Amino acid sequence: MxxxxxxxxxxxxxxxxxxxxxxxxxxxxxxxxxxxxxxxxxxxxxxxxxxxxxxxxxxxxxxxxxxxxxxxxxxxxxSHVEKESREEQKHSVVNEAIDQLLEAAERVQCTKQELEMLLKEKLQHYEP
Amino acid sequence: MxxxxxxxxxxxxxxxxxxxxxxxxxxxxxxxxxxxxxxxxxxxxxxxxxxxxxxxxxxxxxxxxxxxxxxxxxxxxxSHVEKESREEQKHSVVNEAIDQLLEAAERVQCTKQELEMLLKEKLQHYEP
Amino acid sequence: MxxxxxxxxxxxxxxxxxxxxxxxxxxxxxxxxxxxxxxxxxxxxxxxxxxxxxxxxxxxxxxxxxxxxxxxxxxxxxSHVEKESREEQKHSVVNEAIDQLLEAAERVQCTKQELEMLLKEKLQHYEP
Amino acid sequence: MxxxxxxxxxxxxxxxxxxxxxxxxxxxxxxxxxxxxxxxxxxxxxxxxxxxxxxxxxxxxxxxxxxxxxxxxxxxxxSHVEKESREEQKHSVVNEAIDQLLEAAERVQCTKQELEMLLKEKLQHYEP
DNA sequence: GTGGTCTAGACCACC
DNA sequence: GTGGTCTAGACCACG
Missing domain, CATH: 1.10.10.10 (Winged helix-like DNA-binding domain superfamily/Winged helix DNA-binding domain)
Structure with a gap:
């Protein structure tokens, strides 16, 4: 495999x-x-x-x-993991990544508006 | 200082x-x-x-x-750095962080919808 | 090694x-x-x-x-560096040294003729 | 002054x-x-x-x-320095710079031919 | 075994 | 006073 x-x-x-x-x-x-x-x-x-x-x-x-x-x-x-637990872990992984993004943005004093703009642009090409 | x-x-x-x-x-x-x-x-x-x-x-x-x-x-x-250059660097820092977020989301096969939901929630508390 | x-x-x-x-x-x-x-x-x-x-x-x-x-x-x-890039770097190292030589010569108002004479003499013994 | x-x-x-x-x-x-x-x-x-x-x-x-x-x-x-002594010092300053050039060239294994080519090019614009 | 980080402390060069 | 270099030695992370 x-x-x-x-x-x-x-x-x-x-x-x-x-x-x-x-x-x-x-x-x-x-x-x-x-x-x-x-x-x-x-x-x-x-x-x-x-x-x-x-x-x-x-x-x-x-x-x-x-x-x-x-x-x-x-x-x-x-291992056998409950589907709900898997969802939870998924969210927790993503939320952690989001936190890191916000930290970085805050450090360089990126405004909420700027951040949303940059996010919007990148999200367009997001194809999971 | x-x-x-x-x-x-x-x-x-x-x-x-x-x-x-x-x-x-x-x-x-x-x-x-x-x-x-x-x-x-x-x-x-x-x-x-x-x-x-x-x-x-x-x-x-x-x-x-x-x-x-x-x-x-x-x-x-x-050093003296041009304002535009500073903006560029700022955006590049943030964009890099966004890329990492998207990678993480993609890996766990988080749908666009889920990702946007999680982002929206976290962004509410973003106060730079 | x-x-x-x-x-x-x-x-x-x-x-x-x-x-x-x-x-x-x-x-x-x-x-x-x-x-x-x-x-x-x-x-x-x-x-x-x-x-x-x-x-x-x-x-x-x-x-x-x-x-x-x-x-x-x-x-x-x-690291793997392209051969051309290596040549470039080689030349840039040497050119920098040449610039410094010319600067020094210019400062002491050494004529082109004198400089060429001194160079010729030294170059005879150059065995890379 | x-x-x-x-x-x-x-x-x-x-x-x-x-x-x-x-x-x-x-x-x-x-x-x-x-x-x-x-x-x-x-x-x-x-x-x-x-x-x-x-x-x-x-x-x-x-x-x-x-x-x-x-x-x-x-x-x-x-100070009062003999003209000949001044010439000597001039040459010694320039010769020192030449030595440094040759050392650098030798280190990167620049051939005599390459070195002469680079020198010739730069010397064209030498206007003391 | 490898590199990565950090410490305390020394001495020197520069302004 | 400043930064620049170097030391010996320690402990950790990686493969």
């Missing part, structure tokens, strides 16, 4: 973090259904051309968040 | 980065006028209770960006 | 600057191919008998110029 | 050094004849809009080089 995850060499974000964000999104969005068996650590590491240790960290982190579940000797599965 | 800069011990962001972001914002927003003499590195270090070297790094980085100008034996000054 | 860099205690030039100039030259000249893994900051520091921080500064500065690329936990690599 | 000296705020060169280089050139080139009374420290400082301490340093340095001569209570004069 091949996960639709891409890592950027250019980005300053640490490898493990780039992967976590994308895998988390796949689960929260429902693209990966509950119970799905993820690729093994070694397999994913080889797919993404990164260290096994990095993938291990990703799986551990997401397991700690309750999104994944590891069964000894079988592999790592997507 | 006392710069309105606050640093958070909790934040995972490195010290120097927190300070850079805020000082950059003060300049771009025009709160600090061109030609303003900034506090000496030693003074600011003592104000923010951090090492002289950390402040030195902040000033150097911002000088490399062209926002500051330091003269040895004299002090560090805010 | 051992970089052919020599530092002079006599020179008034700061340590970090001496190293930067030489490493930059190695890259621009193509002596170090794109993708080459440089020695770790600790290793180079020990080779050149200077502080780790000094090397760190060198690598950071050259990274800011786009000549190097560092990946945390991995190491520091020579 | 007004010396034709200009200082650049942009330059990274220290103030005292910029002034020294120019004043030295005025003397070596013969633009300032032996015996000429230079402006007082305070006067020159006010002309160049810099600190008295900076000019004091310039005069001291050039006096140490034997180019100037200070008489208590009267002022600072241009």
């Amino acid at each position: 091949r996960l639709p995850i891409a890592i950027s060499e250019q980005s300053a974000e640490p490898l493990y973090y780039q992967i976590e964000v994308q895998l988390r999104a796949l689960i929260i969005s429902g693209s990966l259904q509950a119970g799905t068996l993820l690729p093994s650590i070694r397999e994913l590491a080889s797919q993404l051309k990164c260290s096994v240790i990095t993938i291990k960290r990703v799986y551990s982190d997401l397991e700690a968040e309750g999104l994944l579940r590891t069964k000894q000797g079988t592999g790592t599965y997507v | 006392r710069l309105p800069i606050a640093i958070s011990e909790q934040s995972a962001e490195p010290l120097y980065y927190q300070i850079e972001v805020q000082l950059r914002a003060l300049i771009i927003s025009g709160s600090l006028q061109a030609g303003t003499l900034l506090p000496s590195i030693r003074e600011l270090a003592s104000q923010l209770k951090c090492s002289v070297i950390t402040i030195k790094r902040v000033y150097s980085d911002l000088e490399a960006e062209g926002l500051l100008r330091t003269k040895q034996g004299t002090g560090t000054y805010v | 051992r970089l052919p860099i020599a530092i002079s205690e006599q020179s008034a030039e700061p340590l970090y600057y001496q190293i930067e100039v030489q490493l930059r030259a190695l890259i621009i000249s193509g002596s170090l191919q794109a993708g080459t893994l440089l020695p770790s900051i600790r290793e180079l520091a020990s080779q050149l008998k200077c502080s780790v921080i000094t090397i760190k500064r060198v690598y950071s500065d050259l990274e800011a110029e786009g000549l190097l690329r560092t990946k945390q936990g991995t190491g520091t690599y020579v | 007004r010396l034709p000296i200009a200082i650049s705020e942009q330059s990274a060169e220290p103030l005292y050094y910029q002034i020294e280089v120019q004043l030295r050139a005025l003397i070596i080139s013969g633009s300032l004849q032996a015996g000429t009374l230079l402006p007082s420290i305070r006067e020159l400082a006010s002309q160049l809009k810099c600190s008295v301490i900076t000019i004091k340093r310039v005069y001291s340095d050039l006096e140490a080089e034997g180019l100037l001569r200070t008489k208590q209570g009267t002022g600072t004069y241009v």
Whole structure:
């Protein structure tokens, strides 16, 4: 199985973090259904051309968040999460991003009007 | 002179980065006028209770960006930046933050409608 | 790996600057191919008998110029720079030095003839 | 008396050094004849809009080089230097600049041919 | 193992 | 007084 995850060499974000964000999104969005068996650590590491240790960290982190579940000797599965809970998490991810946007805007003293204008323009091309 | 800069011990962001972001914002927003003499590195270090070297790094980085100008034996000054250029930088900072928001939303497959709803709610409390 | 860099205690030039100039030259000249893994900051520091921080500064500065690329936990690599761009940079380095020469000559009112004579003499021994 | 000296705020060169280089050139080139009374420290400082301490340093340095001569209570004069000696110094100033050029060229592995080409081009516009 | 950050403290150059 | 450089040494994050 091949996960639709891409890592950027250019980005300053640490490898493990780039992967976590994308895998988390796949689960929260429902693209990966509950119970799905993820690729093994070694397999994913080889797919993404990164260290096994990095993938291990990703799986551990997401397991700690309750999104994944590891069964000894079988592999790592997507946990069963209520649809409502998934919606909640989705909103919380987006809300966090919004907060960061507002912080940045506030720091450079961007007026509400300016901010709305810039947002409107960008939102036009938003095609999820 | 006392710069309105606050640093958070909790934040995972490195010290120097927190300070850079805020000082950059003060300049771009025009709160600090061109030609303003900034506090000496030693003074600011003592104000923010951090090492002289950390402040030195902040000033150097911002000088490399062209926002500051330091003269040895004299002090560090805010560079003269065109108002239009400031506006541009302001918008580019905000647009970057917007891009990150849209990326996050897209990843969790947030619909345009949902996103607009969440934005609308948060924007109500935006008071720059 | 051992970089052919020599530092002079006599020179008034700061340590970090001496190293930067030489490493930059190695890259621009193509002596170090794109993708080459440089020695770790600790290793180079020990080779050149200077502080780790000094090397760190060198690598950071050259990274800011786009000549190097560092990946945390991995190491520091020579960036891929177009051959034409390298030629350009080479010429720009030399042209800058020529400008400084002409300025100096002009200041002491050295005639074109004198200058050419002195140049001719020195150029005889130029063996790159 | 007004010396034709200009200082650049942009330059990274220290103030005292910029002034020294120019004043030295005025003397070596013969633009300032032996015996000429230079402006007082305070006067020159006010002309160049810099600190008295900076000019004091310039005069001291050039006096140490034997180019100037200070008489208590009267002022600072241009020393009498043999014409041949002046020529020598002129050449030594220029030769030093040439050496720096060659070093830079060598570092980036500029071939003799390339160097000569760049030099020829620049020399065309040399009008002392 | 790698680089990233931060500290305290020193000494120097400049104005 | 200012900034500029450099040190030794520590601790953390990443792979």
